Amino acid sequence: MAVPAAPKPETLAAFEAAKGFMPVREGLALHAAATEAGRLGLPLLEVGTYCGRSTILLADAARAAGTVAVTVDHHRGSEEQQPGWEYHDPAVVDPEVGLMDTLPTFRRTLHKAGLEEYVIAVVGRSPQVARVWAGEVGLVFIDGGHTDEHATADYEGWAPRVAEGGLLVVHDVFPDPADGGQAPYRVYLRALASGAFTEVSVTDSLRVLRRTGPGF
Incomplete structure (x- = not known):
């Protein structure tokens, strides 16, 4: 994979200032994959x-690239972000309904970065959205719920939509259970075993795979 241009300093600054969990090294690898795709x-x-x-x-x-980023989330938070769990943030709880709602923070994040017009935000559950999605995509980045149920549903719903030559990116892949949950790792292994994808790069817990065959 050719080395693409790094994000502009202001883009990287907006990324680092945004609420979230992705480290800079993995973010740069994601940006490189997205630039290629x-x-x-x-x-x-x-x-x-x-x-x-x-x-x-x-x-x-x-x-x-003159295209658009589509992001799919129900914005109620994944399992580990619920009250009582390690990654819960009470600042993103809607006080009126008592549930997490990350959508307003997400919209402010894009506004501050000056990138709203390049994003289509789909508010819904990944499997439901995948069922009505008709076209191909150049890249799928799987970084949703980390249970086997949710990671598997994300893979089965979206990996077949990656175009020939496109990229599948999986986050939080930890071969050693001591480092983190295993569901994304199992999805990554399944993608390699499918015959549809070939590994392109590894950056810490981020895996980039290219669609090279049918496999589905």
């Missing part, structure tokens, strides 16, 4: 938006 002229799709930290990088790549 953007050359296909197809949408770049993200499953799992949270507050838009990684969306900034996808939107920046989409802007440069």
Whole structure:
């Protein structure tokens, strides 16, 4: 994979300032993958938006390529972000309904980064959205719920939509259970075993795979 241009300093600054969990090294690898995939002229799709930290990088790549980033999330938070869990943030709880609502923070994130016009935000559950999605995408970034149920549904719903030559990116892949949950790792292994994808790069917990065959 050719080395693409890094994000502009202001884009990287917006990424670092945004609420979220993705480290800079992995973010730069995601941006590189999105920049390459953007050359296909197809949408770049993200499953799992949270507050838009990684969306900034996808939107920046989409802007440069003349395409769009599509981000899919119900915005009620994944399992580990619920009250009582490690990654819960009470600042993104809607006080009126008592549930998490990351959508307002996400919209502010994109506005501050000047990237709103390059993003289509789909508010809904990944499997439901995948069932009505008709076209191909240049990139799928799987970073949603980390249970086997949700990670598997994200893979089965979206991996077949990656165009030939496009990229599948999986976050939080930890071969050692001591480092983190295993559902994304199992999805990554399944993608390799499918015959549809070939590994392109590894950056910490981020895996980039290219669609090279039918496999589905």
